[in-house]
Amino acid sequence: MSRDPLDVQIRRVDPDVPLPEYARPGDAGADLRTTESHELKPGERAVLPTGVSIALPEGYAAFVHPRSGLAARCGVALVNAPGTVDAGYRGEIKVIVVNLDPYETVRFERFDRIAQLVVQQVERVRFQEVAELPGSARAEGGFGSTGGHAAVGGTTGGNRYASVVSDREGQ
Numbered sequence: 018m019s020r021d022p023l024d025v026q027i028r029r030v031d032p033d034v035p036l037p038e039y040a041r042p043g044d045a046g047a048d049l050r051t052t053e054s055h056e057l058k059p060g061e062r063a064v065l066p067t068g069v070s071i072a073l074p075e076g077y078a079a080f081v082h083p084r085s086g087l088a089a090r091c092g093v094a095l096v097n098a099p100g101t102v103d104a105g106y107r108g109e110i111k112v113i114v115v116n117l118d119p120y121e122t123v124r125f126e127r128f129d130r131i132a133q134l135v136v137q138q139v140e141r142v143r144f145q146e147v148a149e150l151p152g153s154a155r156a157e158g159g160f161g162s163t164g165g166h167a168a169v170g171g172t173t174g175g176n177r178y179a180s181v182v183s184d185r186e187g188q
């Protein structure tokens with residue numbers, strides 16, 4: 018059974034911008050558009066306006082996520098992905114894009130869909146300081162402790178992620 022959607026107040030900073038929209042039923046993210054046309058050379062980044070600001074209820078946050086198609090086709094990522102929009106933020110939502118393609122310039126036109134906004138409930142916690150934390154199966158293991166380090170300049174079998182192939186030889 019589906020729940021009723023949460024009502025969230027939204028204000029257009031740019032009177033012509035279409036409101037964020039879920040492209041398909043069941044989508045988690047509502048697409049955000051930019052109100053500015055902008056070109057990004059390889060490696061360049063920009064803070065793009067979306068033309069909207071929102072008032073989230075206490076206990077919620079909105080997260081600015083990249084769009085996968087834009088990432089796969091054009092190499093566009095968000096520098097701070099996912100960007101966090103706090104419940105108390107009333108300013109215009111901005112999107113910090115970066116062109117990770119090594120060769121191609123990317124051009125955004127006004128009202129292109131550049132990111133997606135995922136609204137979620139978030140917990141506020143009270144940090145309670147202790148001298149010792151309770152034990153766990155993982156304990157302090159992190160950063161590849163389950164195996165699968167990338168092999169530098171070669172291959173290793175087994176449970177690995179990928180190989181890092183150095184192109185810096187002879188330098």
Ligand SMILES: O=c1ccn([C@H]2C[C@H](O)[C@@H](COP(=O)(O)OP(=O)(O)OP(=O)(O)O)O2)c(=O)[nH]1
Binds near residue numbers: 100111
């Ligand atoms: O992609 C983003 C990320 C953040 N924001 C807005 C909403 C958020 O509430 C505010 C602050 O973001 P954040 O806390 O990530 O940035 P900060 O560098 O910690 O700034 P501050 O000191 O204002 O908290 O900026 C955006 O518009 N887009």
Ligand SMILES: [Mg+2]
């Ligand atoms: Mg902050």
